[in-house]
Amino acid sequence: MSIYLELVLFALGLAIGSFLNVFILRYSPEDKFFDWKRTKGRSHCPHCHKTLSWYELIPLASYMIQRGRCRVCQARLTVQYPLVELASALIFVFVPKIIQNFFFFTGTKYTLLLSGSSAIWIIVFLLLLSAFIIDLRHYIIPNTANLTIFILGILWVVLGSELGVFSSVFGSSFLKQYGVALPSFSSIWLNHLLGAVAGSLFFFLIVVLSRGKAMGMGDVKLIGALGLLFGWPDIGVVILLSFIIGAIISVFLVIKKDKKLSDKVPFGPFIVIASAVVFFVGTGLMKLYFGIIGL
Numbered sequence: 329m330s331i332y333l334e335l336v337l338f339a340l341g342l343a344i345g346s347f348l349n350v351f352i353l354r355y356s357p358e359d360k361f362f363d364w365k366r367t368k369g370r371s372h373c374p375h376c377h378k379t380l381s382w383y384e385l386i387p388l389a390s391y392m393i394q395r396g397r398c399r400v401c402q403a404r405l406t407v408q409y410p411l412v413e414l415a416s417a418l419i420f421v422f423v424p425k426i427i428q429n430f431f432f433f434t435g436t437k438y439t440l441l442l443s444g445s446s447a448i449w450i451i452v453f454l455l456l457l458s459a460f461i462i463d464l465r466h467y468i469i470p471n472t473a474n475l476t477i478f479i480l481g482i483l484w485v486v487l488g489s490e491l492g493v494f495s496s497v498f499g500s501s502f503l504k505q506y507g508v509a510l511p512s513f514s515s516i517w518l519n520h521l522l523g524a525v526a527g528s529l530f531f532f533l534i535v536v537l538s539r540g541k542a543m544g545m546g547d548v549k550l551i552g553a554l555g556l557l558f559g560w561p562d563i564g565v566v567i568l569l570s571f572i573i574g575a576i577i578s579v580f581l582v583i584k585k586d587k588k589l590s591d592k593v594p595f596g597p598f599i600v601i602a603s604a605v606v607f608f609v610g611t612g613l614m615k616l617y618f619g620i621i622g623l
Contacts, residue, residue, distance in 0.1 A: 334421050337417075337420040337421050337424075338417045338418075338420065338421050339417075340420055341413075341416045341417030341418065341419060341420030341421065342387035342388055342413050342414075342416065342417045343387060344416050344420070344454065345387060345412050345413035345414070345415065345416025345417060346385065346387040346413055347367065348412055348416055348454060348457065348458060349408065349409055349412050349413065350367050350371060351366070351367055351458065352408075352412070352458055352461045352462060352465075353374075353408070354366040354367070355462055355466075356466070357466050357468050360472065361470035361471075361472035361473055362472055371385060373398040373400065373401060373403070373405075374405075374406075375398060375401050375403035376398060376400055376401035376403065378398070378400045378401070384399060387413045387417075388410050388413050388414060388417075391405065391409050391410045392410070396410075408461065412457065412461065415457055416454065416457065419450055419453045419454065419457070420450060422608065423446055423449045423450050423453060424442065424446040426449075426502070426607060426608060427442060427445045427446045427449060428442055428446075441487065444487065445484070445487055448480050448483055448484050448487075449484075449607070451476075451480060452477055452480050452557065453604070453607075455473050455476055455477055456477075456600045456603060456604070457600070458473060459473050459474075459550065459596055459600060460596065460597045460600040460601075463546070463594040463595075463596035463597055464594055464597055467544075467592065467594050468544075468546055469544075469546030469547065469549070469550050469596045470546075471546075471549065473550075474546070474549040474550050474552075474553045475549075475553070477550070477553040477554065477557060478524075478552070478553035478556055478557075480557065481520065481524075481553060481554075481556035481557035482556065484500075484557060485500070485516060485517060485520045485556070485559075488500050488516055489516045489517060500516055500519065500520070500559050501559070501561070501562055502558070502562055502606055502607055502610045502611070503561070503562055503565065503606070503610045503611055503614050504611045505611075506610075506611065506614035506615070506618070507561055507562060510561040510564075516559070519559040519560045520555075520556050520557075520558075520559035520560070521556070522555075522559075522560040523554075523555035523556060523557075523558055523559045523560040523562070523563040523564075524552050524553070524555035524556035524563075525552075525555070526555065526560065526563065526564070527551040527552055527554065527555030527563045527566075527567060528548050528549070528551055528552030528555060530551075530567065531543065531547055531548040531551045531552075531567075532548050535547075535548060542595075543595045544595075546596065547595045547596055547599065550596060550599055551563070551566075551567065551599060554566060554599070554603055558603070558606065558607075562606055562610065565602075565606050565610065565614075566599070566602045566603050566606050567602070568602075569601075569602035569605055569606065570595070570598040570599045570601070570602035571598075573598045573601050573602055574593070574595060574598035577593075577598070578593055581593070
C-alpha cells in the first residue's frame with residue numbers, strides 16, 4: 329500500500345472519527361443505535377453552547393491548536409475528541425495491512441477481496457470503538473451494534489469459505505501458526521460457530537452465577553458476535569486477554585482510589601481492547617508468550 333493511499337485513508341479516518349464523536353456523544357440508552365437524526369444540527373461547545381465554526385471542527389488539528397479548550401469560554405474539552413478521531417484514522421490505515429496477509433491472489437480478484445474484507449473489519453472496529461465509549465458512559469452495549477457485528481461475522485466467514493480467502497495453511501486465524509497449533513476443527517464454519525457458542529455460553533454462565541453483578545447480557549451478546557467473527561481458537565485468546573486486562577486496570581483504579589472494590593466497572597471496553605490486540609498483534613503476542621515459557 330503506497331504512502332499516498334495511506335495518507336488518504338488516514339484523512340478519511342479522521343473525518344469519520346469526527347462524525348463518530350458526534351454520533352457517540354449524542355447517544356442515550358433510550359435512542360436507537362442507528363438513529364441518524366441525532367447527528368443533525370450544528371456542533372457546539374458542551375459548556376457555553378456556542379456554535380462552532382468550520383475551523384474549530386478540523387479533526388485532531390483544532391483540538392491541538394486550541395490546546396483542548398473551547399476558544400470562547402476556555403472550558404476544557406473531553407480528550408475523547410482527539411482520541412476517537414486518531415483511533416478511527418489508525419483503523420483505516422492498519423486494518424487493510426492485516427487483512428492483506430490472507431490473500432494469495434493478484435489482479436482484480438485480489439483488489440475486490442481486499443477491499444471487501446477490509447471494509448468489513450473497518451466497520452467492525454468502528455462499531456467496537458463506539459461500544460467502548462458508550463459502555464464507559466452508559467454501562468450498556470447497544471443490541472444493534474452486537475447484531476451488526478454478528479452479521480459482519482457471517483459475511484467474513486462467507487468470504488473465507490466460499491471465495492477462498494482463508495486458503496493459507498493458517499486458515500482464518502489471526503494467530504497464524506499458533507492458532508493452527510491449538511485444537512480446532514478443519515471446517516471454517518465449525519470453528520467460527522464454536523467461537524460464537526463457546527464465548528457466549530461461558531459469559532452467560534458468569535452472568536447467571538454472579539446474578540448479573542460480574543457482567544451484563546450486553547457482554548454476552550458482544551462476545552458471541554465476536555466469537556463468530558474471530559472463530560476458534562482466536563476468541564479463546566480474546567476472552568483470556570479481556571480478563572487479564574480487566575484485572576490489571578481494575579486493580580490500578582482501586583489503587584488510585586478512582587474506584588472501590590464494590591463499584592461497577594464496564595467489561596465491554598476490556599473485550600474491545602483484547603479484540604484489537606488479537607487482530608493487530610496476536611501473532612507477536614503468542615510468539616512472546618511461547619518464548620517466555622520456552623516452547
